[in-house]
Ligand SMILES: NC(=O)N[C@@H](CC(=O)O)C(=O)O
Ligand SMILES: [Zn+2]
């Protein structure tokens with residue numbers, strides 16, 4: 155690693171890992187009181203909000219609260235107040251690939267992006283398939299102290315798709331794992347998926363399935379299968395590979411009485427399978443990524459590997475269908491699939507490059523741009539799909555609401571501020587953002603975790619500073 159490399163050098167405000175705390179992230183010592191004034195709660199009414207001991211102590215009409223002695227005051231006039239964002243699908247790369255991301259740097263990117271909780275995907279090295287591995291991720295998250303890092307457990311040992319991992323032991327561990335996933339390795343064997351669902355049902359767990367039939371989306375597939383894949387000479391990946399697994403898993407959810415979550419739906423065909431399952435009352439939820447809402451397969455014409463992602467970017471008709479489905483509630487949540495990569499894994503010929511794009515720092519602005527500016531969602535809707543529903547899916551009771559008595563996990567954003575994405579200013583170690591150079595509207599101003607400011611954007615800057623507790 156070359157420290158001066160633009161891909162791997164430390165960001166300007168390098169996050170510091172702090173000593174391990176015994177509580178949850180941000181819980182070390184009582185947080186000083188915090189008064190937020192004049193914020194637009196869910197874009198609906200203007201409020202003052204007082205935080206004491208890490209919880210929302212008072213929430214009332216703007217102009218009616220004054221700051222207790224010693225309190226930090228945030229003047230949030232013109233800003234929208236939402237519950238802190240919750241990401242159901244984040245790759246933090248630690249342990250194993252700390253050259254691409256660490257739990258501390260990924261947490262910093264999350265805080266800068268308005269997140270207060272992230273679920274850390276299991277495809278690390280070693281894989282998170284034991285209680286010890288899950289507890290280690292949890293502890294590293296607490297040590298970083300910027301967001302609650304909740305480990306996702308692997309469904310199968312080593313993500314090999316054959317033998318179930320220690321699901322029950324992970325659930326009973328300190329990490330209290332509830333969400334299980336083999337990530338980009340779809341649990342293709344129906345018998346294994348059935349057994350996993352039967353197992354997690356006993357403790358209210360959920361399997362997050364990356365829906366793609368590996369027999370249809372073969373090993374070389376790296377592009378949406380269609381007219382463009384033929385023209386570019388890239389192996390294609392048909393929509394049927396997604397829809398067929400969603401339909402099968404919906405049947406398995408019904409058979410077992412268990413719960414399935416579909417990771418990143420990307421096609422109109424996949425959405426039809428989700429709608430059919432939901433119409434029958436199946437216990438099935440699904441998520442979409444910000445990049446599949448905004449970016450489309452035609453970007454691949456330059457063979458730039460920054461646009462190589464699993465599942466692939468789709469045509470505009472699919473992206474439009476995804477936006478409509480997020481607006482009408484067919485899609486339950488937005489999850490980033492933040493997939494940081496070291497330059498030497500990403501800068502290759504398109505077919506050889508690693509799959510994945512970063513997303514934690516741009517997610518809110520991309521959703522604002524694609525959903526709010528277009529009138530498809532209001533801010534209450536954004537809170538639902540980026541915080542409340544993902545918190546409910548993952549069973550994170552401390553997140554997803556702004557209420558008196560609840561832990562003060564909050565984000566304040568300026569809906570009118572435009573930011574030009576600059577990959578060099580990312581808090582992530584990785585530089586593989588597909589939004590570099592794009593100007594997006596909607597900028598995070600402050601992130602609050604249990605009453606502590608974990609990120610703030612100084613008035614003179616476009617980039618949030620992060621503050622580990
Ligand atoms: N989603 C991605 O594009 N990448 C994933 C792995 C994978 O799903 O192939 C990653 O871990 O980088
Ligand atoms: Zn995936």
Ligand SMILES: [Zn+2]
Nearest residue numbers: 275337338491
């Ligand atoms: Zn993933």
